[in-house]
Amino acid sequence: MAESSTPAKAELLATKTVQELLTEGELVPQKYVHKEGIPDPNSSVELMDTPVIDLDLLTPSSTTVEQLDKLRSALTEWGCFQVINHGMTPEFLDEVREITKQFFAIPVEEKQKYLRPVNDIEGYGNDMVFSEQQTLDWTDRLYLTVYPPDQRKLKFWPENPKSFRGTIDQYIRKLQVVTVTVLKAMARSLNLEEDFFLDKYGEQRKMDARFNFYPPCSRPDHVLGVKPHADGTIITILLQDKEVEGLQFQKDDEWFRALIVPEALLINVGDQAEILTNGMFKSPVHKVVTNALKERISLAVFCIPDSDKEIEPSESLINESRPRLYRKMKNYVGIYFEYYQQGRRPIEAAKI
Ligand SMILES: O=C(O)CCC(=O)C(=O)O
Numbered sequence: 001m002a003e004s005s006t007p008a009k010a011e012l013l014a015t016k017t018v019q020e021l022l023t024e025g026e027l028v029p030q031k032y033v034h035k036e037g038i039p040d041p042n043s044s045v046e047l048m049d050t051p052v053i054d055l056d057l058l059t060p061s062s063t064t065v066e067q068l069d070k071l072r073s074a075l076t077e078w079g080c081f082q083v084i085n086h087g088m089t090p091e092f093l094d095e096v097r098e099i100t101k102q103f104f105a106i107p108v109e110e111k112q113k114y115l116r117p118v119n120d121i122e123g124y125g126n127d128m129v130f131s132e133q134q135t136l137d138w139t140d141r142l143y144l145t146v147y148p149p150d151q152r153k154l155k156f157w158p159e160n161p162k163s164f165r166g167t168i169d170q171y172i173r174k175l176q177v178v179t180v181t182v183l184k185a186m187a188r189s190l191n192l193e194e195d196f197f198l199d200k201y202g203e204q205r206k207m208d209a210r211f212n213f214y215p216p217c218s219r220p221d222h223v224l225g226v227k228p229h230a231d232g233t234i235i236t237i238l239l240q241d242k243e244v245e246g247l248q249f250q251k252d253d254e255w256f257r258a259l260i261v262p263e264a265l266l267i268n269v270g271d272q273a274e275i276l277t278n279g280m281f282k283s284p285v286h287k288v289v290t291n292a293l294k295e296r297i298s299l300a301v302f303c304i305p306d307s308d309k310e311i312e313p314s315e316s317l318i319n320e321s322r323p324r325l326y327r328k329m330k331n332y333v334g335i336y337f338e339y340y341q342q343g344r345r346p347i348e349a350a351k352i
């Protein structure tokens with residue numbers, strides 16, 4: 001989640017979408033080039049060994065100690081895991097991927113109807129640009145608030161493909177159930193009260209969806225699909241492309257490739273869960289590399305706590321050997337952007 005709120009006083013610059021650039025010529029503009037180069041953008045990077053967990057085995061009635069251990073060690077070591085048996089068929093997930101591809105494939109002029117206004121976060125376009133110095137991401141996006149339903153700005157919701165709105169509505173409904181089950185299991189895995197994370201997620205919880213489209217890029221050794229960042233969420237639920245890799249996670253200063261499991265959702269811890277667990281769960285730094293030949297899509301759904309909730313480490317995870325690492329924060333996503341654009345990790349703002 002590289003964007004979350006609109007900062008008050010930045011000068012916003014309009015840019016073209018990557019798809020538009022590509023219709024104009026082959027050359028990658030300097031604004032996208034990381035001069036120092038991208039270390040190892042391709043498959044010589046090792047695969048992560050995060051677990052694939054059956055969601056059914058995380059429900060209170062069927063959880064075993066073994067499952068919770070598996071979950072806890074994935075979230076403390078990597079900050080992410082993949083989940084299967086989440087109540088959606090592989091065909092339905094393919095449909096979600098398909099409508100994403102179809103939206104980005106409609107003519108540019110038609111997509112312009114959904115264009116993100118320069119000072120808004122929602123809509124179709126690319127990164128908000130704050131300075132001439134910002135290195136841009138090689139991606140086009142559609143960013144939508146998808147939950148609660150009454151906060152949807154339908155003017156940004158595509159009518160083409162026809163099934164877009166209905167399919168996303170259904171997908172988001174299913175994700176409510178997944179989110180509740182996962183947040184409860186996360187709490188139980190740390191011996192916290194089952195509703196610990198859910199309470200912090202709050203009544204006024206929000207979900208934003210970011211549909212990502214990464215066109216092929218002729219310079220994968222110097223251009224990133226998404227710069228390294230951690231998400232400002234409590235958790236993020238990601239539907240990856242079924243065939244094309246690109247996502248990488250950092251662990252102990254090394255990068256690892258996320259495995260594609262077509263029928264799975266990838267769930268990662270966000271900064272707010274790292275704060276709530278006093279650093280027990282890691283909000284992992286991740287990035288997306290580009291591919292010279294193939295396009296890639298993904299759909300990230302950001303679970304964002306009620307901005308009125310105070311987010312601070314659980315007392316039960318603070319002790320002599322693990323002193324309190326973070327202070328109390330409110331509306332974390334409000335500070336997220338400011339830090340991100342300065343190239344700093346927003347979670348630093350919460351560090352004691
Ligand atoms: O495209 C991906 O796989 C990940 C995108 C991502 O990290 C994000 O949108 O925050």
Ligand SMILES: [Fe+2]
Binds near residue numbers: 230231300
């Ligand atoms: Fe992310």
